[in-house]
Amino acid sequence: MTTIDRFEIKRLQVIDESGNADPSVLPSLPDSMYKKFFETIVLARAFNSRALSLQREGRIGTYPSILGQEASQIGSALAFDAADWFVSSFRESGVFVAMGYPMPLLLRYWMGDERGMQCPEGLHIYPMAVPVSSQIPHATGIGMAMTYRGDKKAVAAYFGDGASSRGDFHEGLNIAGVFKAPVVFLCQNNQWAISVPRSRQTAANTIAQRAYSYGMEGIQVDGNDVVAVYKAASEAAARAKAGGGPTLIECHTYRLDDHTTSDDASRYRDKNEVADWQKREPLIRLRLFMEKKGLWTQTYEDGVTNKALEQVDKAVAEAEALAPPLTADIIRYTNKELSPRQLKELKEHGG
Amino acid sequence: MTTIDRFEIKRLQVIDESGNADPSVLPSLPDSMYKKFFETIVLARAFNSRALSLQREGRIGTYPSILGQEASQIGSALAFDAADWFVSSFRESGVFVAMGYPMPLLLRYWMGDERGMQCPEGLHIYPMAVPVSSQIPHATGIGMAMTYRGDKKAVAAYFGDGASSRGDFHEGLNIAGVFKAPVVFLCQNNQWAISVPRSRQTAANTIAQRAYSYGMEGIQVDGNDVVAVYKAASEAAARAKAGGGPTLIECHTYRLDDHTTSDDASRYRDKNEVADWQKREPLIRLRLFMEKKGLWTQTYEDGVTNKALEQVDKAVAEAEALAPPLTADIIRYTNKELSPRQLKELKEHGG
Amino acid sequence: MTHKGKDVMALIKQNMVQAINAALSQELERDPDVVIIGEDVGRDGGVFRVSEGLLDRFGPKRVIDTPLAELGIVGAAVGMASYGLRPVVEIQFMGFIYAALEQVFSHASRMRSRSRGAFTCPLVIRTPYGIGIKAPELHSESSEALFCHMPGLKVVMPSSPYNAKGLLASAIRDDDPVLFLEPSRLYRAIKADVPDEPYTLPIGKAEIFQEGKDLTIVAWGAMLHKAAEAAEGLDAEIIDLLTLKPYDEETILNSIKKTGRLVIVEEATRIGGLGAEISAFAAEEAIGYLAAPIVRCAGPEAVVPMARLEDEFRPSTERIRKAYERVMAY
């Protein structure tokens, strides 16, 4: 028996739970970047908790909380530029917020209004994909198109641990590997797919190691460490843009809330597990780290929080002030040019 | 950065191209087993070349040759018992022959007659699957059902290198890993999927390493070394039956002929590559090895060949003597109980 | 005690979720080959709680929580079924079955034919369909027509707790694959008398939901109730299809012969819907009896919208009523 190949799976943590940085991996970032991390997490969290209460009040529909996953989402999103493309699942409010997607639009989407996914000019954020993992091949194709056009851009593709069990994950990553598509595959491993724990999702030890199945780079990062996520994603984005091909990053994090507002996680998961992860939630360590650097004070945080709440308030007001969607739009947007039958139906539906 | 896991990909060869065995891995097999290998390969090859000529004469339809892959197919098939289940793609004449599937049935299938896949009692060979890789999850399910019933059996699941790029490969293996299904996944990596070479099928170095993505055992074997294939498959089958879960075996072999009789491989592949692999075809080294052990003489081979040709002749005669299929059977076998509409159509179609 | 013309021991008031749960539970009890398999069907009891309590009662060997992999689940179930089990798969929403269509179309439906009976596929796929729960995209599909076009596959759609329980038991006992489409809108909308004991209802038979002589209305699933609501005051005969494939030609035909008029009410987008098939059947077999055009009242040619507009997609009572009136004008 000969050994024909060897692999190692690495895990990156930059800032530990006490807020101490590992100097061997600490990137040199301007202070403003840490502030940006902090402020975006606060904003995303404010958005998220408002969305949860809007749902309870019946003002939006079912909503999937991102609580606990903010570092994974925001650390990765901020590693990309506005010219890059984002392909997401349904649990990426943090990514949308980080990229400056108008929050009123985001709310409209969760109100059950398709206009919420009408991405504004200048941003390249794909509409959320509800069928889990089915968006992954799109990222591959977008990446291939970037290469085709010679555009030095990358795609950030988001999906969960559950998604990594599906065939489209496999086909999407494999094709990306073959064509060296400039895609950063960001698995948000939040340990649960509704009621199925990571350990029952696959018998593999990590999601990161699947990178080797596709001949691409792979790494697991501490997904509650925004700096680690940012560092890994930035390196992957740079490599992608330089023609070095795709990367699979497993952000090892945790879904602190229920799966969605329709779910009751207490049916299937242990309170102690949640409490344990609660201690590791991303803002705690970022706060400690920034405090040590002299970047954090309570006053600073209060200011950030107030500003975030204001922004969210404004967004809610704006979203709710919008005229209701037109029935005719159902038909109008089905095709660019409507058939005679569709035109007839458009009329019947008030168009 | 911490290393959280390590993997090695191993390759097994027992008999080299000159017929020398590596004593450190040579299993202790009775002489009769080597003869069985030899005789089954000769029989399968006789069947295969007759099928090719029948196709040229218009007596059967499109046919996919197994030339070059006999060791991979027969070495693996013989590692299983008649009580085990076989789930195959479309290029496994060698497996069918090794398991004693009636050759006339096999020919009928290639004549375009569904009766060819009416597996006789006592055998558990699933009908060939034409959509590449779509049979893989079936093997997983059969294995899960074996576990459910407490049956100490295993499933041999065959598919190609091309198949390993498809989503059903991923989902089938991942689920098998989670449920420790007693399945041996036998990738017949014959280096080509029609015109696509292995190197363009995936950027991964081996197919075997994908085992780690599913938390299962994996190994690459020299697929032209029947003893290596047999050894790896036997061990995997035994492990499966003992509750040790699934294994992925990559049989590294080569498709010496065109993809099928409808294909012309000279359009896309280099003659030298084929010539190179020709020298490594499985019978050469088996012959040399057996000769060294005093098990092979030209007279022995002539006898085996003649017997094989006779068997094949008989099978062809039997297949061709069969009355044509009934049109009504199209409808009759659609459902167990036919609907009034189907009964009406059955009548219209002579049933 | 008698219920729907049969002697029964006890009746209980159940909604459709409870009735389906009872059918699953009783079939698991009756036949050791029955297993439940799907995403979140075990510990969570299913996202609609349809399989609630079954894991506790029957254990994880028989109530199997799987990875997130629709094609793999259906594919594995095909394998289980040909080994002799009777898997009952849950797909969380009909919109997620699309990933498994190759397994449904090319394998489950064809296994018997392909192997000329050597292997069979006694498999049930249960999935909630339809508009009405204000859920996100792809949670409101009613694409039953796709499945009705596939030879080998049966398609069943209950409209009440009673027929849900009886039809599901029949589907599980059927030796061929059955797609069992549950109207999510009706899951908890109706509580009705359901026999406590196990019973079956015949696959392939429609039910006259309401007798009448002026107009035949064919509907199925959740739309049945809307179709009936809109028919108030008319002497309409309403046929609840129940089995969409093979549908009950005889019951439809007899009714048309009586009424001379046919309206089909469906939730799906019109073009190529099951309504087209029913209409075409009537146009071929009963045109001589028809006094009016056959009208389909269906969804527009558009993607099923999200919550805000979903009620504008399904035919409204008014639209349905107009369709009846159009036909009654002849």
Place this chain on the structure above:
Amino acid sequence: MTHKGKDVMALIKQNMVQAINAALSQELERDPDVVIIGEDVGRDGGVFRVSEGLLDRFGPKRVIDTPLAELGIVGAAVGMASYGLRPVVEIQFMGFIYAALEQVFSHASRMRSRSRGAFTCPLVIRTPYGIGIKAPELHSESSEALFCHMPGLKVVMPSSPYNAKGLLASAIRDDDPVLFLEPSRLYRAIKADVPDEPYTLPIGKAEIFQEGKDLTIVAWGAMLHKAAEAAEGLDAEIIDLLTLKPYDEETILNSIKKTGRLVIVEEATRIGGLGAEISAFAAEEAIGYLAAPIVRCAGPEAVVPMARLEDEFRPSTERIRKAYERVMAY
């Protein structure tokens, strides 16, 4: 020179494979955003040689050989299309598109609607369909009806080298996804005059293949020719549908008004086939003009058989003729 009423520079005799190849080649030339992508489309030129020579001419960036992964290919093409390219996907046989249906149904068809126009999907999926080449299982599907039921998706099916070339060019230039179904039986069966230069034919328009006044026959793809053969001696108007979705209601309606009789000839299994839709359309819009039942002549409710019995599955000339006679008897 004129051809079909238009001025053309040069006509050449081509079979359908050559005509499609010419359309691909000319579109690649015309628009740098067009790319060809699929299994074996490059070096091998496609299993039917439809893309022969294109790799040499346009290089591997534009003619892309992929891994074996239908869902991944279509999914990637969706992504490419929304980035601004115009991918033309080849699926080797229609029976292999089932693995990609989630991408077709849930993404390609819905991208424009889902994003309210912010992202679009100008994608063509070409695939050979139908019985007639004596190939193995799943190489002979004609499941066009499944796709016609999906809002957002167009379905086109040529019947001659001439319309194949013109319609494919239109499909590629269309800003929405188009499924382009090529009758494998006709690939090399007919050689006919085809303009050498690029041209387009309108999507959504049927063609009167033959004028007549006693009977309207609607057919598409390979069955058109069988339907025409069976109509010999009758004064039948034969409509070649060409676009299956959205189909040309007007042409059908006008013809029925003239003839008063309708037969639909299709290769697919009857239940839920496109024939049902056409029939239902006529039964709603033209019942007053119809002197006879609308008859669908279609395949039985059975899995498409392998080579030995494939010709028994498609309606034979005799069966079609009988259907005409049945209707003509009124």
